[in-house]
Amino acid sequence: MTAVDVRALVFDVFGTVVDWRGGVAREVRRLLGPSVDAAALADDWRERYVPSMEQVRSGELPWTPLDALHRASLSAVLADAGLASVPAEVRDELVLAWHRLDPWPDVLPGLRRLARSYVLAPLSNGNVALQVDLARRSGLPWDAVLGAEVVRHYKPDPEVYDSAAELLGVPPSSVVMVAAHLDDLAAARARGLRTAYVHRPDEFGGRVVPPSSDPDADLSVASFEELAEALGV
Amino acid sequence: MTAVDVRALVFDVFGTVVDWRGGVAREVRRLLGPSVDAAALADDWRERYVPSMEQVRSGELPWTPLDALHRASLSAVLADAGLASVPAEVRDELVLAWHRLDPWPDVLPGLRRLARSYVLAPLSNGNVALQVDLARRSGLPWDAVLGAEVVRHYKPDPEVYDSAAELLGVPPSSVVMVAAHLDDLAAARARGLRTAYVHRPDEFGGRVVPPSSDPDADLSVASFEELAEALGV
Incomplete structure (x- = not known):
C-alpha cells in the first residue's frame, strides 16, 4: 500500500x-447507581451484540437499527443482573449511553x-x-x-x-x-x-x-x- | 414552528x-476556452437535469447516480453547442465541475x-x-x-x-x-x-x-x- x-x-x-466499555459503564453508574457492577453490565450487553445482529443478518428479523437491538438486548441484561424493575424511561436513557x-x-x-x-x-x-x-x-x-x-x-x-x-x-x-x-x-x-x-x-x-x-x-x-x-x- | x-x-x-451556474461556467471556460458561451452551456446542461432524473424516477433507467446522469446529458449539450469533438477525458473533467x-x-x-x-x-x-x-x-x-x-x-x-x-x-x-x-x-x-x-x-x-x-x-x-x-x- x-x-x-x-x-x-x-x-x-x-x-x-x-x-465503549468505559463509556457504557460510566452511564450505567450514573443512571443505576454505585451498587451495580457497571463494567460487568457493559460486558454482558456487548456480548449480546453479535448474536442480536445475527438475527438481522440471517433474515430472522427485518432490518432493525442498532439502537433498537440495544434496547431489546438490554431487557435480558437487566433481568440477568437482577434489575428487571428498571423503568422504561431509564432504559431509553441507557440505550443512549452508546451515543455518549x-x-x-x-x-x-x-x-x-x-x-x-x-x-x-x-x-x-x-x-x-x-x-x-x-x-x-x-x-x-x-x-x-x-x-x-x-x-x-x-x-x-x-x-x-x-x-x-x-x-x-x-x-x-x-x-x-x-x-x-x-x-x-x-x-x-x-x-x-x-x-x-x-x-x-x-x-x-x-x-x-x-x-x-x-x-x-x-x-x-x-x-x-x-x-x-x-x-x- | x-x-x-x-x-x-x-x-x-x-x-x-x-x-451551480457561476461554478459550472467557470469550469467550462477553463476547460473549453473563452470562445464558448459558458453561461449558456451551464444553463443548457441544467435544463436537462430534471428530465434525466425523471428517467430514473419513472423506472425507465435503473438507479443511476447524478455524476453518471451529468455525463450522459453532457453529450447532447456539447453536440448542440457544436462541440461534439470534445474528448472523453475533458468530458470527465467537465462532470467534476459540479463537484467544484x-x-x-x-x-x-x-x-x-x-x-x-x-x-x-x-x-x-x-x-x-x-x-x-x-x-x-x-x-x-x-x-x-x-x-x-x-x-x-x-x-x-x-x-x-x-x-x-x-x-x-x-x-x-x-x-x-x-x-x-x-x-x-x-x-x-x-x-x-x-x-x-x-x-x-x-x-x-x-x-x-x-x-x-x-x-x-x-x-x-x-x-x-x-x-x-x-x-x-
Whole structure:
C-alpha cells in the first residue's frame, strides 16, 4: 500500500474509535447507581451484540437499527443482573449511553492529521443518528457517515464494505478499512479494501487481550497518530 | 414552528447552498476556452437535469447516480453547442465541475451558527462523493451526508424526505427542509417536514427570477444568516 493510492479511510467505531466499555459503564453508574457492577453490565450487553445482529443478518428479523437491538438486548441484561424493575424511561436513557462514548486519546489528533489528505468516514454497525451524536460530542471530523444503516446490512455482510467505495466514488483498493478487530479487516479485505489494524489493548478491560498486530493487514499500528505517520501526513 | 422543536436542518444544495451556474461556467471556460458561451452551456446542461432524473424516477433507467446522469446529458449539450469533438477525458473533467461549486457568501457564516444547535446535512440529488467534494472544498460543516443516493430515489420522491428523519432518528416535524425551490419544499411538507424558503435571486443569472418568499413555508429568508437569526442562534 503506498500512501499515494489511498483516497479514503473508513473506520470501525466501537472499540476502534471510541471506548465503549468505559463509556457504557460510566452511564450505567450514573443512571443505576454505585451498587451495580457497571463494567460487568457493559460486558454482558456487548456480548449480546453479535448474536442480536445475527438475527438481522440471517433474515430472522427485518432490518432493525442498532439502537433498537440495544434496547431489546438490554431487557435480558437487566433481568440477568437482577434489575428487571428498571423503568422504561431509564432504559431509553441507557440505550443512549452508546451515543455518549469518548474516543481513545490518540483519535482526535490522528484524525485531524488524516483529514488533511484523506476522506474520512465511519463504517460502523451503529446507526447514523448514533454516529452523528458521537461525532458532535467529540468533534470527530467525518466527511460523511457510512455504514450498516445506509445499506441495511450489518458487517461483516459484503454490502457494507462495497458501499464504502461505491458511495465515495473511488475504487475499493483506494479505501483503507481501519479496525481493531481481525474479522472486520478480513471481511473488508475479501471485498478488495486495504486494511489497517489498530491495537486497542484496553477495549475489553484486560479480559481479552487482542493481538498486537494483524499479519494479513497492510498496516498494523498502535494509534491513529501512528497511522497518520505511516501514511505520511 | 418554534426553534425549540427543531432538531435538524437538511438542505437542498444546487442553487440553495452553492452557485451551480457561476461554478459550472467557470469550469467550462477553463476547460473549453473563452470562445464558448459558458453561461449558456451551464444553463443548457441544467435544463436537462430534471428530465434525466425523471428517467430514473419513472423506472425507465435503473438507479443511476447524478455524476453518471451529468455525463450522459453532457453529450447532447456539447453536440448542440457544436462541440461534439470534445474528448472523453475533458468530458470527465467537465462532470467534476459540479463537484467544484462555491457556496453563496452567506452560507458558511450561517451554517457555522446553525451547527452550534442543530444537526446539519445536505438532502440533495447530488451523489455522496459530490457532496463530500463540495464540503471539503469550502468547509461546509455537515454532520452527515443524506440525500438521493443513500435511498436510491431522486427528489421529489417521498423516500428521500422520509429518510432524513428516519436516519437522524427524530420525528419529521423536528426536521426543517431548507431550499430555494418551491416544489422541493412542497414535497418535503407533504412528508411532514418543516420548511424554510431561501430567496436566491441570482441562481439563474436573472433569466428566471424566483419569488421573494414562499407563503406555504414556515419561514422565508434571504440568507442563511437570516435563517440562523430566525432560529435564535
